[in-house]
Structure formats: structure tokens, C-alpha cells
Amino acid sequence: MFESLQKSLNSAIRTLRGRGKLTEANMRDGLGLVEQALLEADVSLPVVKDFVTRVADQAVGGKVLKSLDPGQQLIGIVYQELQRLMGPVDHSLHLRADGPSVLMLCGLQGSGKTTTCGKLGRLLHERGRKPMLVAADLQRPAAIHQLQVLGEQLGLPVFADLDAQDPVALCQAAVREAKSGVADVVVLDTAGRLHVDDELMQQLGRIDRRVQPEQVYLVVDAMTGQDAVLSAKAFNEALELDGVIMTKLDGDARGGAALSVKHVTGVPVKFVGTGEHLDALEEFHPDRMASRILGMGDVVSLVEQAQRKFDQDEMAAQEERLRKGEFTLDDFKKLLGQTSKLGPMNKVMSMIPGMGQLSDMMGDVDAEKDMKRLRGIVDSMTPDERRNPSRIIDPSRRRRIAEGAGVQPHEVNELVKQFDGIADIMKKMSSMGMRDRMKAMQEMTQGGMLGPGGRIAKQKKGTGKRLTPQERAKQKKLRDREARQRKREKKQQKRQR
Amino acid sequence: MGLFDQLKQGLRKTTQLLNTDIRDLFKAEGRLVDDAVLEELFESLVKTDMGVQAARQIVDDVGAQFRARVVSMDELIGVIRAKLKELLAQPADPIRFAASGPTVIMVAGVNGCGKTTSIAKLTKMFRDRGLRVVLGAADTFRAAAVEQLGIWASRLDAQLVKGQPGSDPASVAHRTVAKALDDGFDVAIVDTAGRLQTQQGLMQQLAKIHRVLGKQVDGAPHEVLLVLDATTGQNGISQAKHFTDAVQCTGIVLAKLDGTAKGGVVVAIRQQVGLPVKYVGVGEQADDLALFEPDSFVDALFA
Ligand SMILES: Nc1nc2c(ncn2[C@@H]2O[C@H](COP(=O)(O)OP(=O)(O)OP(=O)(O)O)[C@@H](O)[C@H]2O)c(=O)[nH]1
Ligand SMILES: Nc1nc2c(ncn2[C@@H]2O[C@H](COP(=O)(O)OP(=O)(O)O)[C@@H](O)[C@H]2O)c(=O)[nH]1
Ligand SMILES: [Mg+2]
Ligand SMILES: [Mg+2]
Numbered sequence: 001m002f003e004s005l006q007k008s009l010n011s012a013i014r015t016l017r018g019r020g021k022l023t024e025a026n027m028r029d030g031l032g033l034v035e036q037a038l039l040e041a042d043v044s045l046p047v048v049k050d051f052v053t054r055v056a057d058q059a060v061g062g063k064v065l066k067s068l069d070p071g072q073q074l075i076g077i078v079y080q081e082l083q084r085l086m087g088p089v090d091h092s093l094h095l096r097a098d099g100p101s102v103l104m105l106c107g108l109q110g111s112g113k114t115t116t117c118g119k120l121g122r123l124l125h126e127r128g129r130k131p132m133l134v135a136a137d138l139q140r141p142a143a144i145h146q147l148q149v150l151g152e153q154l155g156l157p158v159f160a161d162l163d164a165q166d167p168v169a170l171c172q173a174a175v176r177e178a179k180s181g182v183a184d185v186v187v188l189d190t191a192g193r194l195h196v197d198d199e200l201m202q203q204l205g206r207i208d209r210r211v212q213p214e215q216v217y218l219v220v221d222a223m224t225g226q227d228a229v230l231s232a233k234a235f236n237e238a239l240e241l242d243g244v245i246m247t248k249l250d251g252d253a254r255g256g257a258a259l260s261v262k263h264v265t266g267v268p269v270k271f272v273g274t275g276e277h278l279d280a281l282e283e284f285h286p287d288r289m290a291s292r293i294l295g296m297g298d299v300v301s302l303v304e305q306a307q308r309k310f311d312q313d314e315m316a317a318q319e320e321r322l323r324k325g326e327f328t329l330d331d332f333k334k335l336l337g338q339t340s341k342l343g344p345m346n347k348v349m350s351m352i353p354g355m356g357q358l359s360d361m362m363g364d365v366d367a368e369k370d371m372k373r374l375r376g377i378v379d380s381m382t383p384d385e386r387r388n389p390s391r392i393i394d395p396s397r398r399r400r401i402a403e404g405a406g407v408q409p410h411e412v413n414e415l416v417k418q419f420d421g422i423a424d425i426m427k428k429m430s431s432m433g434m435r436d437r438m439k440a441m442q443e444m445t446q447g448g449m450l451g452p453g454g455r456i457a458k459q460k461k462g463t464g465k466r467l468t469p470q471e472r473a474k475q476k477k478l479r480d481r482e483a484r485q486r487k488r489e490k491k492q493q494k495r496q497r
Numbered sequence: 498m499g500l501f502d503q504l505k506q507g508l509r510k511t512t513q514l515l516n517t518d519i520r521d522l523f524k525a526e527g528r529l530v531d532d533a534v535l536e537e538l539f540e541s542l543v544k545t546d547m548g549v550q551a552a553r554q555i556v557d558d559v560g561a562q563f564r565a566r567v568v569s570m571d572e573l574i575g576v577i578r579a580k581l582k583e584l585l586a587q588p589a590d591p592i593r594f595a596a597s598g599p600t601v602i603m604v605a606g607v608n609g610c611g612k613t614t615s616i617a618k619l620t621k622m623f624r625d626r627g628l629r630v631v632l633g634a635a636d637t638f639r640a641a642a643v644e645q646l647g648i649w650a651s652r653l654d655a656q657l658v659k660g661q662p663g664s665d666p667a668s669v670a671h672r673t674v675a676k677a678l679d680d681g682f683d684v685a686i687v688d689t690a691g692r693l694q695t696q697q698g699l700m701q702q703l704a705k706i707h708r709v710l711g712k713q714v715d716g717a718p719h720e721v722l723l724v725l726d727a728t729t730g731q732n733g734i735s736q737a738k739h740f741t742d743a744v745q746c747t748g749i750v751l752a753k754l755d756g757t758a759k760g761g762v763v764v765a766i767r768q769q770v771g772l773p774v775k776y777v778g779v780g781e782q783a784d785d786l787a788l789f790e791p792d793s794f795v796d797a798l799f800a
Contacts, residue, residue, distance in 0.1 A: 039549050042730035045540055108728065109753065109781070110609025114640075139781070142645035149640035194756040221609065225546040225730025227758040248608060251693035253732040276608065276638070 022059045022070065030074050031056055041254035041293045044229040047263045055081050075294070082290035086259055090268045091283045094214055094242070095129070095185060100178040102186045102211055106204055106239065107219035108231060109192030112247030112273055114143065116219050117189040118150035119273065119281040124185050125156060132183035134174040135160040136167045136207070137191035147189055154278060157182060167191065168206045175211050188213065195234030205238050215242040217270065220261055222248045228257035229264050236265040247273035249292075250280065256293050329386040332419055333378040373407060377415050380404030389416045527570075530563040538573075545761030546730050551768060555580050578795055584764055585791035587773045592619070592720055593747075599631075599677035600684045601710055601717035603670075604750075605703055605740055606724035608691030611752030613642065615724050615778055616686050617649035618786035628683040630655040633673025635666035635706060636690035646688050653783060656682065666690065666702065667709045674713045687718070694739030707744040721746045722775065727753045727760035734762065737770040751789065752778035 031052050038048045059077050095101040103120065105113045117133055124131040133151050135158060137143035144160045151158035159174040171188055178186045190207065193200040208216065218235050220228065235241060244261050249272045258269055269284040378386060380401045385392050393401070393416060395409075402409040528534060535556050542552035559576050594600045602619070606612050613636070620630050632650050634657060636642035643659045650657040658676050660669040670687045677685035689706065692699040710717045723746040725733055740746050751760045754777045763774050774789040 036549050039543060040731055042732070045543055108756070110611060110726065112609060140645070141648035142641040145644045146639070146641035153640075194753075196757055221726070221728070223607065223726070223729045223732040225728060225733075225758065225762065226544050227546070227728050227756065230757050231728075248693065250695075251607070251732070252695045252735055253730075256730070 022062050022074070024056055024060050027056065027059060027074065030071065034074070034078055037294065038256060038259075041256035041295065042223075042225050042228070042260075043256035043293065044226050044260040044263075046229060047260045050263070051081065051085070051259070079290050079294060082259065082293060083286045086262050086269065086286035086289055088268070089284060089286065090243070091270060093124075093185075093270075096214060100175065100184050100186055101215075102175060102188065102213035104188040104190065104207065104211075104213040104216045105219055105245075106190050106216065106235060107192060108194065108221070109140075111192065111219045111221045112245075113137075113192065113219045114146050114150070114189050115276065115278075116245055116247060116271075116273060116281070117147065117187050118154060118278045119271075120187050121151070121156045122154050122278045123281060124187075125154065129185050130183045131156055131185040131187055132174070132178055133158045134171060134186055134188045136171050136174075136188050138164055138167055138170070139191035139193075143189075143191065150278065159186075167203065168210055171207050171211050195231040201234065201238045204235075208239050216240065217243045217245050218261070218265070219245050219247060220257055222246050222251070222253040222255040222257065222272075224257040228260040232261040233264045236267070241265050241267045243267050243270040245269070245271045245273065246284070250274045254293050254295060255289060258289050259293065329378050329381065329389055329419055330383075332423075333375055333386075373405075373411070374415055374418075376405040377401060377407060377412055390420055527567045529567050530560070530565065530573075535560050535564075538577075542577075542761075545759035545764075546733075547759075547761035548731055548734070548765040551584070551761075551764045581764065581795045582792055585767055585774075585795065587791055591775065591788060595714070595716060595719050598714060599674065599682050600719050601674055601677070601714055602684065602686045602720045602722065603689070603707060603710060603718040603744065604686065604722050604724060605689050605744060605746070606691060607693055607726075607736055610691065610724045610726040610729075611750075611778055612636075612691065612724045613645055613649070613688055614781060615722070615750045615752055615776075615786070616646070616688050617653065617783045618778060619686060619776075620649065620653045620655050621783035622786060623684050624653055624655065629681070630684045630686065631673055631677050631680075631682040632657050633670050633685065633687040634659040635669040635673070635687050637662055637664050637666050637669060638690040642688070642690065649783070656680075667706045670706045671709050671713065674710060674717065678714070694736050694743075700739065700743045703740075704743045720748065720775075722748055722750050723772065724750045724752055725760075725763070725766075727751050727777075728756065728758040729762055731762065731765070734765050734769055737766040737772050741770055741772060746772055748773050748775035750774075750776045750778060755779040755785070 034055065035048055035052050038051065039045065043051070055074075055078055058081065059074060062073075062077070093101075093103065105117055105120075107113050114137065121131045121133050133147055133156060135144040135147040137147075144162060148158050148160060159170075159177060161170055161173075164170045167190065174188070175186055178184070188207070188211075190204065191200070193204070195201065216239050218232060218241050220232070224231075232244075244258075244265065244267060246255060246258050246261075246269055249255055262269060269286075269289070272282050272284050272289075274280045274282055380403075381389070381393075385397065385401070393412070398409045398412045401412050405412075538559065539552050539556045542555060543549065555577060558580055559573060562576060563573065592600070592602065604612050604616055616632065620632065623630050630653075632646055632655050634643040634646045636646070637660055643662070647657050647659070649655075656676065658669060658673040660666075660672075666689060673687055674685050676682065687706065687710070689703060690699075692703065694700065707718065707721065721744050723737060723740050725736065729736070737746070737749070749763060749766070749772055751763060751774050754760055760777075766772055767774075774791075774794075777787050777789050777794075779785045779787060
């Protein structure tokens with residue numbers, strides 16, 4: 001579902017292409033999909049509503065960048081806004097310089113408080129602190145023993161009293177003990193409780209008032225659903241939280257609750273738990289979390305990079321040539337040059353309009369090294385050779401080029417073949433609309449046109465059937481329409497300047 | 498307080514929420530059912546965690562029937578209730594006992610969802626019927642997991658079988674059932690360590706426990722219960738799918754329904770995985786278990 005968010009966004013707002021501007025009307029379907037994706041990632045509904053409104057406000061009036069699909073662009077905005085709302089980061093534990101600092105963990109039953117208590121103890125110890133863990137869960141059977149086992153594993157002191165009845169008194173006693181010099185940080189492991197349990201929530205408030213912890217953290221399970229807003233709000237009201245720790249992110253939960261909880265409490269997510277072992281605690285990064293919620297891996301950040309780095313005009317010019325079917329080795333080289341600025345080739349291919357499928361086909365070839373080599377070969381060619389490689393380059397020219405680029409002659413041959421393959425695709429696609437481009441891509445993948453190394457080889461046969469006169473006429477109509485549209489756009493751009 | 502009352506009390510908050518939401522839609526006698534009404538309805542359903550798909554389906558049904566008509570709240574809720582009942586329809590589904598010999602029950606689920614506590618609750622239920630129960634502490638991983646189950650065993654007068662920390666959970670499970678066979682226990686319940694459904698090694702370990710039990714007693718395990726935390730959102734679907742793939746779950750215990758979480762994801766699970774809910778957990782004590790009855794569940798939601 002989420003991998004296809006980008007694709008469905010693209011198709012939902014395909015009509016947008018070429019219209020120049022994002023408006024509320026032409027984005028409606030796209031925003032609906034964003035809303036659905038967020039709900040399926042367990043972001044709470046009121047938060048989703050608010051979020052979508054913000055995104056719409058931001059996106060409306062924005063120009064559609066030529067280098068991106070409108071869908072990609074919208075995802076870019078969604079991604080940036082998600083990141084912004086889950087930030088800014090603050091990984092500091094705000095420990096005091098004088099006297100012992102107290103960290104307090106609270107949360108629902110089974111959210112991961114005790115384990116996180118151990119993880120924080122380990123982290124503090126690593127940073128040269130003297131932590132003490134406090135077993136203040138007097139509710140759950142064997143909870144004290146659980147923390148004692150963790151303390152033993154870590155070689156850290158655990159403050160516990162098997163006969164204790166009152167967690168408030170126990171926490172106070174623990175802090176007193178720390179003050180005598182045994183520890184400089186105290187981590188309180190409190191019992192899990194429901195936010196609707198007034199009595200137990202008041203008890204938390206009492207601990208908070210009596211021991212005045214430096215930091216109070218809410219421990220939240222990454223699998224939490226819509227209820228996250230209600231529980232987080234209640235804990236924040238009872239305690240004034242300073243931060244959130246989200247656990248169990250080692251699974252496949254989208255973790256939309258991170259956004260919900262940040263939204264209702266306003267406090268930063270500090271750490272994430274990524275496993276049951278005590279070293280599985282990481283600092284929180286809004287960008288990673290945003291990608292996770294959208295379920296789109298690196299794609300979103302690539303959109304961002306593309307918006308920054310791509311030379312807009314150059315891209316537009318290239319697309320123009322591409323559409324006309326004029327594609328030379330020089331263009332090929334430029335494309336390689338631009339893409340190498342961005343990173344792995346196969347990922348970058350997905351940035352080029354309609355080329356997402358191609359990147360899938362390429363798999364994970366070591367494309368970067370390959371690209372350097374390819375550029376070197378093109379550099380050793382004369383302008384004539386670049387314009388018309390397959391016709392001009394004979395064995396003697398091939399040897400010369402190979403020597404110049406420091407490669408074997410057969411590699412020159414391979415490049416020319418690869419180029420022919422791509423040029424062929426480009427020419428075919430130049431006459432297609434977006435949907436047909438995608439379809440052609442799919443057909444090529446299925447036809448096994450790509451060699452095992454992911455190299456593109458020139459196709460021997462056509463992609464299937466020949467075009468009928470009607471189809472050709474239809475394509476010409478499409479081409480003409482696109483040409484008219486481009487003219488209109490140019491005019492508009494001029495007017496704007 | 499009877500179980501049903503407890504359940505009702507647990508669901509009270511949910512009911513209030515759903516009812517206020519929907520009542521707000523119908524200030525006076527009725528309202529014209531249009532896009533806005535349907536969207537509000539969709540939202541109140543999504544808030545139960547039933548998921549976009551299930552909520553959309555219900556709203557579409559209501560839309561098809563009532564769009565452009567002025568209807569009363571009772572009518573509308575009647576339709577939703579019927580639809581939910583249809584989705585969750587199942588005969589009351591308590592533990593199925595072995596025809597002869599010990600009934601073997603395996604309990605699985607993600608970390609912290611409520612497995613061990615649910616086992617305590619089931620044990621209480623069996624003990625109240627005079628059945629003899631042996632518990633297998635096959636969570637050999639989590640700190641003090643054995644001690645936790647041990648405390649429940651002694652509180653409820655059940656037998657405990659345990660192994661060394663870090664030892665093979667399948668061997669603990671095996672010894673538990675062997676004990677049940679040797680000493681004529683009526684029920685053997687095997688606790689397992691929490692694990693995320695994406696951890697393949699751990700899921701294989703779970704499958705191994707399942708295989709071992711099957712070899713010991715014909716038809717065992719007679720029940721494989723997946724414990725699901727009621728606060729879980731859409732990940733519950735993935736949990737139900739993967740655990741069922743690994744160990745052929747026979748039903749769900751929906752724990753922690755005493756909060757404000759609605760556990761609506763079981764609706765989506767029922768649709769997509771077909772797994773029925775058998776029991777619901779409504780508190781931290783051994784008494785806090787109720788049989789899941791879909792009709793009462795839905796009625797309690799809208800009562
Ligand atoms: N309020 C409430 N709390 C529950 C319920 N069931 C379990 N809990 C609590 O949830 C926490 C975790 O329960 P456990 O039974 O230890 O969960 P588990 O699945 O065995 O956990 P691991 O073995 O650590 O994976 C404990 O604090 C329980 O008291 C319930 O129905 N309602
Ligand atoms: N996979 C995974 N499990 C976790 C994580 N944090 C805690 N757990 C597990 O979740 C369960 C409940 O954790 P616990 O610390 O006892 O929760 P508490 O009831 O809030 O104190 C235990 O089985 C832990 O091992 C995490 O980040 N990832
Ligand atoms: Mg604990
Ligand atoms: Mg357990």
C-alpha cells in the first residue's frame with residue numbers, strides 16, 4: 001500500500017501536469033490519499049486532519065517543478081512537514097551538574113518502561129555517569145525482579161524494596177540514597193497504568209511533586225493506534241512531560257503515534273527502542289520517522305534532494321529534447337553527471353519523470369563506479385562520435401577511445417550498445433503520455449530486455465505489436481497537444497517574469 | 498459483578514464516545530444524509546482503530562441506503578450495528594477441550610501485549626471450574642518472565658514447569674505437556690516470549706514449539722491464542738497474519754480493553770485474516786476476563 005502511495009498520488013493528480021500550479025481543487029484526490037496513508041500508519045485522526053490542512057496551505061500556489069511529478073512534489077511537501085512537526089530534536093537528558101538528577105519513566109502497561117530503564121542506565125554508564133535504577137513498579141508480579149536482573153546484567157545498582165507498599169515513598173527514599181553519593185543519576189521505573197485510572201494517575205503526580213525529576217519521559221509503544229492522543233494527553237496533563245521514548249520500532253509498525261504524541265504534548269521524541277536487548281536504544285531522527293510513516297524509504301529524501309540540486313532549466317531543456325526524441329551521448333553524459341550529484345543511479349532514475357520503473361529494473365548494480373567509467377569513455381570521444389556513435393565508431397576509433405579512457409575496447413562497445421538501448425527507449429517514450437511510458441517500462445521488464453547485470457541492451461525486436469495507423473494518429477495528436485501545452489507554459493513563464 | 502457487566506463497564510467509554518459523536522450528528526429529529534454526514538460517520542468509525550477499509554465499507558453501506566434521506570439516529574445506528582454484527586458474526590467460541598487427555602493451549606503475541614496476564618486469567622477460569630492446570634514458562638528470554646508466571650501459578654494454585662534462563666523454550670513446552678500427561682492435569686498452558694512478527698528466527702522458534710506440542714498429544718495444541726493489545730492500531734493486522742502463518746492461531750484474546758482504546762482492529766482482522774476473538778481482558782487481575790460475544794460487543798458499543 002505505502003510503496004504505491006507515490007504511484008497512486010501520481011495517477012490521482014496526473015491531470016495536474018503542465019498546469020503549472022497546485023490548487024486546492026487539483027490536489028484534492030492527492031490529499032485524500034495522503035490522509036488515508038497517514039491513518040493507515042496510525043496517526044490519530046484529529047492530527048491527520050490538522051496535518052492535511054497545513055500541507056494544503058503550504059502546497060497551494062506552489063509551482064509544480066518541471067523535474068518532478070506533481071505527486072512527487074506533494075510527497076516532498078508532506079515529508080518536509082512531517083519532519084518539521086516531529087522536530088526539532090533534543091537528545092539531551094538535561095542532567096544537573098550538581099547533585100543527582102532524576103529521570104522518571106511512565107506509560108501504559110507493557111509499553112517498555114522497564115526495558116527502557118535498563119537501556120538508559122546502560123547509556124548513562126557509557127557516558128561516564130553513575131546511574132541507579134529504581135524499581136518503583138510495585139504492581140506487576142515480578143516487576144522488581146525484572147529490573148534487578150537487568151541491573152545485574154549491566155553491573156548497575158538497583159534500588160528496590162520487596163516489602164514496599166507506596167511507590168511515592170520508595171522514590172523519595174531512592175533519591176535520598178543517591179544523594180549520599182552512590183549515584184549521580186536516578187532512573188525511576190514506574191508501574192504501567194491506564195490514563196483513565198484516576199487514582200494511579202494522581203499517584204504519578206505525587207511522585208512528580210515529591211521527587212521533582214529533572215526529566216519525565218512517556219514510553220510509547222510504536223504499535224499504538226488512534227488512542228495515542230488520548231493517553232498522551234492525559235499523561236501530559238498529570239505530569240508535564242519533558243520527552244517521549246518510542247519503543248518496538250524494530251518491527252513493521254509505521255509508528256504514526258510518534259506524530260500524534262508530539263502533536264498533543266509538544267514535547268520532543270528523544271529516543272527510540274529498536275530491540276529487546278539493552279543496547280537497542282537510538283536517538284530519534286524526524287527524517288527517518290517521516291520516511292517510515294510514509295513507508296517510502298529514501299524516495300522522499302531524494303525528492304528533497306532533487307528539488308535542491310537539480311538544475312531546473314537544464315532539466316527542462318533535456319526533457320524537451322527527450323520528448324522530441326533527440327538524445328545524444330552528450331545528453332547521456334549530462335544525465336550521468338547530474339545524477340551522480342545525487343547518489344546511487346538506480347534511485348536517481350526514479351526521480352526522472354516516468355522512469356521509476358527503470359530504476360526497479362536496474363537493481364543494485366554498482367552504478368556509481370560504472371557512471372564514472374562511462375563518463376570517461378564519452379569524454380574521450382570527438383563531438384561527431386558522440387552524436388552518432390554506432391555509425392561512426394569503427395575498430396580503430398574504438399581502440400583510440402579505449403586508450404584515452406583507460407578501459408578495454410569492448411567496454412566502449414558496451415557503452416555504445418547501452419546508449420543505443422536507452423536512446424531507443426527515449427525515442428519510443430517521447431511519443432507517449434505518462435501512462436504509456438509506464439506501461440512500456442513494464443513490458444520491457446517482463447520481456448527481460450535487461451541483461452543479468454542490469455545493463456540495458458538494445459532491443460532486437462519491437463516492444464510487441466506495430467502501431468496501427470489509428471494509434472499513430474492518436475500519438476501524433478497527443479504530441480501536438482503536448483507541444484501546444486509547452487508553448488502555453490512558456491508564454492506564462494515569460495509573463496510571470 | 499458479572500462478566501458481561503464488567504465488559505460493559507470496560508466498553509462504557511467507547512460507547513460514550515461513539516454515541517456522542519453520532520448523536521452530535523443528529524441534533525434534533527433527523528438529518529439529511531449527505532457527504533458531510535457520511536464523512537463524520539467515517540471519522541467516528543476510524544477512531545475505533547477498525548481501519549480505513551472497514552470504516553469505508555460501513556459508510557458506503559449506510560450511504561447506499563440513506564443518502565439524500567432525512568433519517569433518525571436510531572435508524573442509522575441500527576444499520577451500523579447490523580453491519581458490524583455481520584462482520585463479527587461467530588458463535589460464542591470458548592476454549593475447545595480435547596476429547597480425552599489434557600487440553601493443550603499455546604499463547605503467543607508481540608512484546609508486552611498481555612500474554613502472561615491472560616494466561617493467569619484463563620487459569621483462574623479453569624481453576625474455578627475445578628480443573629487442574631499446569632503452566633509452562635517457555636518465555637526463557639525476558640528478565641523475570643519465569644518468576645512472573647510463577648507468582649501467578651502459586652496465587653492460583655497451578656503447577657509450574659520451568660527451564661534455565663536462555664534454555665530452549667520448546668523443551669520447556671515439551672516437559673510441560675509431559676507433566677500434564679504423567680500427572681493427569683486437565684489443562685496445560687504454554688507461555689511464550691513476546692516477539693515481533695517480523696523476527697523470522699523467533700517466529701521459527703515459535704513454530705518449533707507448536708510442532709513439538711503436536712507430536713506429544715493428538716490434535717495439540719488444541720488452542721493457539723494470539724493475545725492482542727487493544728491499544729494496537731493497524732499493525733494488529735500484520736500481527737494476526739504472521740502469527741497465524743507461523744502457528745495456526747485459533748483465536749484472539751483482546752487484552753487491555755478497560756482503557757479508552759476500542760480494539761476496533763479486530764474488525765479488520767476478522768475481515769482479512771478470519772481470526773475470531775474468543776476472550777477480552779478488562780483489567781490486571783485474574784478475574785478480569787470475559788468471553789467475547791460479538792452481539793454483546795456491538796450492542797455494548799451502541800447501547
Ligand atoms: N489494564 C490492563 N492491563 C493489562 C491487561 N492485560 C495485561 N495487562 C498489563 O500489561 C502488562 C504486560 O502484561 P504481560 O502479561 O506481562 O504481557 P506479556 O505479553 O506477557 O509481556 P512480555 O512477556 O514481556 O512480552 C502488565 O503490566 C499487565 O499487568 C488488561 O487486560 N488490562
Ligand atoms: N522488540 C522490542 N521489544 C521491546 C522493546 N522495548 C521493550 N520490549 C519488550 O516489551 C515487553 C514489555 O517490556 P517491559 O519493559 O516489561 O514493559 P513495561 O511493562 O512498560 O515495563 C518485554 O517483552 C520487552 O522485552 C523494543 O524496543 N523492541
Ligand atoms: Mg515494567
Ligand atoms: Mg510474558
